[in-house]
Amino acid sequence: xxxxxxxxxxxxxxxxxxxxxxxxxxxxxxxxxxxxxxxxxxxxxxxxxxxxxxxxxxxxxxxxxxxxxxxxxxxxxxxxxxxxxxxxxxxxxxxxxxxxxxxxxxxxxxxxxxxxxxxxxxxxxxxxxxxxxxxxxxxxxxxxxxxxxx
Numbered sequence: 844x845x846x847x848x849x850x851x852x853x854x855x856x857x858x859x860x861x862x863x864x865x866x867x868x869x870x871x872x873x874x875x876x877x878x879x880x881x882x883x884x885x886x887x888x889x890x891x892x893x894x895x896x897x898x899x900x901x902x903x904x905x906x907x908x909x910x911x912x913x914x915x916x917x918x919x920x921x922x923x924x925x926x927x928x929x930x931x932x933x934x935x936x937x938x939x940x941x942x943x944x945x946x947x948x949x950x951x952x953x954x955x956x957x958x959x960x961x962x963x964x965x966x967x968x969x970x971x972x973x974x975x976x977x978x979x980x981x982x983x984x985x986x987x988x989x990x991x992x993x
Contacts (some may be wrong), residue, residue, distance in 0.1 A: 851887065855901045857924035858908055861893040866914050868894050868937070874912040879903040895924065929953075932962075933979045942979070949983055957982040 860871050871894045872887045879898060879972060887895035898904050908923045932943060942959040964976040 849885070852899075854925040856885075856904060857895055857897050858904055858920045859895050859924055860912070860919055862914060862919050864915065864917060866875070866894075866919075869914070870914055871900075871919075872896065874914045875907055875921075878907050878910065878912055885938050913963055930980060930982050933948070933981075935977050936979055938975060945979065946981070949981060949989055953983040955981060955983055 849883065858875070859877075864870060868887055868889050872884055873881075875896055875898075876884055880903075883899045883903050884896055885899055886895075888895055898907070902930055904923050908921045911918055911920050913919070931949065940963070946959060958981070960980045961975040962978040962980055964971065964974045966972060966974055
């Protein structure tokens with residue numbers, strides 16, 4: 844592959860696999876190649892006890908991270924290097940409505956990837972610095988469906 848071909852790749856093209864068992868980089872690369880085509884793998888290496896693989900298309904990253912791979916007859920979960928999370932800010936939510944209720948409602952729209960955080964009111968007075976507003980913040984992973992194909 845020519846160096847110019849690598850220039851267009853970003854973190855969005857990468858996946859990370861943390862196998863719970865002792866697997867070689869080659870075994871994991873072959874398992875991913877069976878899912879998306881062996882020619883789609885542009886780079887693979889072990890980094891911090893995980894295997895990082897760079898693929899040629901972001902759609903293939905989405906596909907393999909949604910379905911996972913099987914290595915030595917064991918299912919292994921795959922994570923994208925860059926999670927496409929959206930920060931959601933809920934306004935006009937009084938504090939007596941629980942975080943659990945809001946989390947349950949938000950989970951309908953994707954996987955929740957951060958804890959719920961109450962936001963401060965922004966008062967300048969030291970006497971009211973502790974007061975929270977009716978706003979809360981949470982990040983949600985947008986789980987868009989994509990078609991897998993080698």
